Amino acid sequence: MVSPFTLVPEQGIEIRRGRMTAVATPAWLSISPVTLFTTRTWVRIRYRSSFFDDPVRPLLRFTTRSGEVLHDAMTGAFAGGGEWIGRVPPGTMAVSVSPVTRTGQFDFTLESVEPVSPLHLFWRGLFQAWKWTAGSVIARLLNARREARQALRFAGTATPLSDYHRWMQTRSRDFDPAGLDAPRFDWTTGPTTRLLLSLNAAEDQDVRALLTSLQRQAYARWVLYLVRPNDGAMPAFVTELVENEPRCRTVTDIADIVPDIAAGDWLSILPHHARFPDHALACLMEHAARNPDARLIYGDEDAVDASGRLHAPILKPDWSPLFEQTVGYLGDAVFLKAPEAGADGLLSTLWPNPRVESRHIAMTLPPGAVSHLRRPLLRRLSPVDALAAHPAVQSPEPPADPSSWPRVLIVVPTRDRCSLLRRCVQGLRERTDYPDFHCVIVDNDSREPDALALLKSLQADARFTVLHRPGPFNFSALSNDGARSLPSDVIVFLNNDVEMLSADWLRALVKPALRPQTGIVGALLEFPNRKIQHAGVVLGLGGDAGHIYHSEPVATRGYLGQLTGEREVSAVTAACVAIERKKFEAVGGFDEVNLPVELNDIDLCLRLSERGFVHVLTPHARLIHHESASRGFKTNGYTVYARERAYFDARWAQVIRDDPYFHPALSLYFLRPALG
Incomplete structure (x- = not known):
């Protein structure tokens, strides 16, 4: 059932000659009555925008009785219309939408707000993403409620690219030259x-x-x-x-x-x-x-x-x-x-x-x-399947090696888990052919005897330094301290649970980092089972930021051939990255105050992007990552790191809503490209 509602300018928007105009950003419209949302748990919102507006992802803002502010990016109205399915936060008192990211005239309207049954998402997920459906059930049994809701969205809200025709039928609309699509200049x-x-x-x-x-x-x-x-x-x-x-x-x-x-x-x-x-x-x-x-x-x-x-x-x-x-x-x-x-x-x-x-x-x-x-x-x-969903891969000439390789400082935070660190150190010693590097191991309160023995033994190797930093785990502070400990032209941040696959990994990582416009260079990381752990980060994926192609086979070419060569990305994981020191220091390094554990790498990338730097994912540097092995995996990550996520959301909501390297028609709730 379609419910009546109104959109009222709330911030940065004026009505000029009967049309909405963003006079400042962020630009917000309040949606009323709020009971459209507060009387439902899960809802489907359908909306339209002008074909002449950039189909940026509209951003929803929920304000609760407790004062909590939550943002959620919708799918861009690629074909004139869009649809969002999500859960209304408990205690919601106000709902707003930000339809645009630039000033000027725009046209946007909501068509309907309808209830959606979680059971519908559950059954849909069983057929297209059963692992996420199972994950939702397991998280619910563990009383990890937010994780359960998140898994349900991953299970049941995306549409495979192969169903493009059906998806377009529900998102496309007729051209409306007398309404939303009225000409904005004299044609x-x-x-x-x-x-x-x-x-x-x-x-x-x-x-x-x-x-x-x-x-x-x-x-x-x-x-x-x-x-x-x-x-x-x-x-x-x-x-x-x-x-x-x-x-x-x-x-x-x-x-x-x-x-x-x-x-x-x-x-x-x-x-x-x-x-x-x-x-x-x-x-x-x-x-x-x-x-x-x-x-x-x-x-x-x-x-x-x-x-x-x-x-x-x-x-x-x-x-x-x-x-x-x-x-x-x-x-x-x-x-x-x-x-x-x-x-x-x-x-x-x-x-x-x-x-x-x-x-x-x-x-x-x-x-x-x-x-x-x-x-x-x-x-x-073209007949179905006759046109590949990606162009043919080219064979560009590889850039020449630098005339001399710069000195690299490799920073490895660690705590106990001797087997992981030993394998990482062995890779640096035996599977790294880079001519000039030094590694600083930043030890965060290791207590296990075998780990302490390994750290002591490293003192005999001139290529290694051990820096002791006791106290609560703070990845940002450990990394910053390690970076400050010794001079170098390039800094590489490396997790202690990373394993090298080939000796040229460091050269492949450092070479693109030396380009003037490059910010951070990230590696393609694999799980031990030969599935992808990291192939670039998409802003907004899963709400904050996430790893696209996570758990896909390592032989995957990627949508449009994305994994066949270097490409621009908005962010990379700090498990294995390279950056020139002058760029790292220009933005003050990792944020050890607000983001000690979670999202600090994404935040660093975004602060560098503000200065015009572009980040790169290179598949030529491939390593195995035993993800979170040294600090453990938490099923209640949203709860444990709630403060960090709240800070990140408040700081970057207007940025992570629209990753320039991830099309706004694609879903933010699927780990490979799918329609939203």
Whole structure:
């Protein structure tokens, strides 16, 4: 049953000429009546936003009677609509939503708030994520209630990528030019989108379908150029199309297009089998108007089969140069802004290999000039499963080794568990071919005789120093003390429960850390059973931050080929990371006051990101991680570390809601990419 409600500006939002406008961030709307939530335990919220707003994840805020403030990020309205399923915190007194992360006009509305049965999630989870369902039951039996609720969300709220068509049916809506999607600038005088299609491979039905999709566009300023061979006769169907549609033209030389091009027009070379969703060009032009510095815009893609079934979504990250070099993920939905002069050079560069040349152009553009439009801009006609959900992996030239390797200080906090530390030390001695490193073992009150004996024996090795730091376990303080103990150019933080697999692991970790723009470099970590423990951190995953691909087989290529080479990530785990000392010290190291145990590595990454540094996950450094073996595993982590999680949430809620390298259409409650 749909319930009535209102959205009232609460903070940073004004109503101007009848439209909501964010005048400051964070921008909040209060939802009333609050009884829509307080009379239910689990709810489903359906909402809509304009196609012309960035589909950032809306952020919910629950305020309870005790004064506790809890945030929860929803899925971005990728296809115009979105859905969130979650539990209303007990004692909720007020509920607010933050729909945007930037100032300016926006359009957002709630459609419904409905009760959801936990039993429904339980049964759904049995079929798609039975381990999480079982985990929910076990946590409930152990009276770990929050952990049980969290496991239930992981079990029953995500949708597999293979069910994209069904997911789109419940999230997509019609284009609404008189309402949510009213134009925000004068479309009759806007730039023209100039599209090129080679007739060499295109069939009659392909060209007709493309032209039909263009004729349905809400934004009408486009021209389609059909490029035919010099020695080829004009196909009869082309003559027919050109006669009936003045915006469809033929050329034999791309230079013939140049006189048509005005500065500010947008150019794209299309693959055969291309189609455009009805709102695609309107979204493109509104995005260009909202991002005037953009010179290359790329969008997401999907496919449709002959029966009209959608499949194979390609949901791309925001601009990621390293990942582009490895995979070439920009794909075909790429549009370049015509310059004031030199359009002929731009076209001749792109033709006839636009994928490769678009990458080269993107690599030369300044920051902010490459912009990701996080909506489906291009659709291919393709049988189900014929189009892989990731591009082909490239083979980029590996960067050269530095002329001289910098001195590295390896910091290893430890307490007892001699077998773990011995294996780690053995790996440093026998499976590390790095030419210049020193290791400081930061001992936190080891008491076991064999551990004390091992620490004493290390004093005879000039490459090792033991630093004694007794007291309550504080990973941040132990790591900071270790980093300060000796000089070095690069610091590597290494857990004592890590085991080396190959001797070049440290070189692979340090090399990308030396790039000026790189913040922290993380390794790909495996469990002893050859499953992935860490392959990068996604902000907001599980509420705060989590390890994507956790427990997947180590041979996994990853969605879009993410695990086939270095890629940008928002954060990495400190179990094995490298960072230049000057960058680490510039932000004050780990936060030992507010985050002594949990989330300190994510916090460090985010503080570095504030300064413009980009973090890297490299699969070329692979190690085994016996996770949390030295301090134990806690089933009630939410309770034990509640203070740290509350601080982290208050500090970073507006940041972790929208990881730039994890598409907002993807679920934050599944450990491999799935639809939210």
